[in-house]
Amino acid sequence: MPLVSSLGARSGLDLEGIVSATLNAERVPKQNRLDQQEGRLQVELSAVGEMKSVLSKLQEAAEKLSSGELFSAMKASVKQPESGDVITVESTEDAGVGNFDISVTQLAKGSRAVSADGAFANSEDEVNTNAGSLTFGAGDESFTLNIEAGSSLEDIRKAVNSSQDNFGVTADIINTGTEAKLIFRSNVSGEGNDLTVTNDNAEFDAISTQANGGGAGGMSIAAADKATDAIIEIDGIQAKNDTNIFEDVIQGSTITAVKESEDAETAKLSIARDEDGVKKSIDAFVKAYNGAVASLNEIGGENSMLQGDATVRNLKGQLNNVLTSTFGEGGQTLFDLGFGLDKEGKLEAENPVTSFSEVLKNNPAALESVFGGENGLASRMDSFLDGYVGGGGSLELRKDTINQSLDRVAESREDLKLRMESMEETLRAKYQALDSLVGQLQSRGNAVSAQLSNLPGFTRDND
Known part of the structure; x- marks a missing residue:
């Protein structure tokens, strides 16, 4: 640590100024060199970070273009009737191209069973005095529910709805004011998939669709509450399904019926190649490429x-x-597809001969040939950029090298600080001795002068 003292206090000499000037003469040039070196390294580090950022964006855009699905993707667009949405459609690359008129004649739904009139006065009515079980079934689904002795209508409702094995049956109680009606709803749709409720205890006949001894139980399913198929018409051709989701009725497309059509309304379905998706991906590539070029130019x-x-x-x-x-195979270039380069090296989506939009409209296969595939532009660009921005890439290695240099600058600053502290201690020790010596000599000189001034005939020269 530097000595703490006020140099020159005894001698009157400006020793503090001498120490400060000596230290600054030694420290400032070295500190300035370290500041300049650190400044250059920080600028270089920032530039490497920016290069990696813009090139990573370009690589991401290239990866999307290298996907074979991009150029073969199909897009379904639906114009709904005025009454609202009747269908939704999703298409795969295998979808058939075409235009279709689609109407929904009937939605698929599950069945509903209702207890008989006057069966229960209220939801707290006791249903059974002995324990037993109910078995629910619909289509290929089923589950069995054990019921405790002395259960009320409300207890059974809760047991059905909370059962872990329940495949999709909901129990409700409607209090009409004069009685309680138990309702079972099944979510298993499709004609012939009506809900069945059987039991092993005749006390449950009132809440079953089939009695324990055979025949009908107390729960019945009205004609309007039976499970139904979904029915749609595609260009006048009827299709049925046990759910509202129709797969491959039109090849490669999934149609979901949402609501029944009103009157003769139809939804207009158009399936075509997803040119918008291709254009969006290529526009993103052009933007990313130009961003990289602009950044490198700067x-x-x-x-x-x-x-x-x-x-x-x-x-x-x-x-x-x-x-x-x-x-x-034809050895085409990007410029055969309507692209060009400006004087700054940036990519443009048109050239004097044609434009990218025209090629996309008239010859989309050419775009796929140049951009797509294992050896296409997008794949080559992706591989090339990976050598710079990937793990262990050249930019990452350069970043590591710069950070190591910055660490050495920081170490040099610490070394300089320690050397200056040591030098200050040495200088202060030397000048402290000088200050003491000069102070002593001045004191002795003053004492001699005082003695001489007291001698007879001594005259002080005040000039």
Whole structure:
């Protein structure tokens, strides 16, 4: 630690100023060099981070274009009737192209069973005095519910709704004011899949669709409450299904019936190649490529600290090489697809001959040939960029190198600080001795002068 003292207090000399000037002469040049070195490294680190960011965005855009599904994807668009949505549609790449008029004649629904009139006065009526079980079934589904002795209508409602094995039966009680009606609803749809409720205790006949001894139970299903199929018409051709979801009625498409059509209304379904998806992905690629080029031009531009940087120069050249390569069996280039480059090296979606939009409309297979596939532009761009931004890529390695240099600068600052502290201690020790010596000499001189001034005939020269 530096000595704490007020140098020059005894001698009157400006020793503090001498120590400060000596330390600054030693410290300032070295500190300035470290500041400049750190500044250059921080600028370089920021530039590497920006390059990695813009190139990662370009790689992400290229990855999406390299997917084979992009160019083969189909898109279903539906114009609904004025009464509201009657269907929803999803299509895969195997979907058949075409236009269809679709109406919903009937929705699929499950069945509903209702207890007989006057069977129960209220929800607290006791149903059984002895324990037993109810078995619910619909279609291929079933579950059995054990009922405790002395259960009320409300107890049974709760037991049905809370059963872990329940496949989709809901129990409700409607209090009419004069009686309680028990209702069982099944979510298993499809003609012939009506709910059945059987028991092993005749006391449960009133809440079963089939009596314990045979014949009808107290729960009945009205004609309007029976389970039904969904029925749709596609260009006048009827299709049925036990649920509201129709798969491959139109090849490669899934149609979901939402509500029944009113009068003769139809939904207009159009299935075509998803050109909007292709355009969106290519637009994103063009934007990402131009963003990378603009960033590299600025980072390595005139008067920038990385002007002439080898990494920036190589990146720009390699990006251009990938972009201007030939692809596909016909050896086509990007410029055959309506693209061009401006004077700054940025990609444009048109050239003097044609435009990307025209090619997308008239020859989408050419786009897939150039952009898609294992050896297409997108795949090559992805692989090339991975060498820079991937794990262990050159930009990551350069970032590590810069951070190591910054660590060394920090160590040098600490070393400089320790050297200056040591030097200050040495200087203060030396000047402290000088201050003491000069102070002593001054004291002795003053004492001699005082003695001489007291001698007879001594005259002090005040000039």
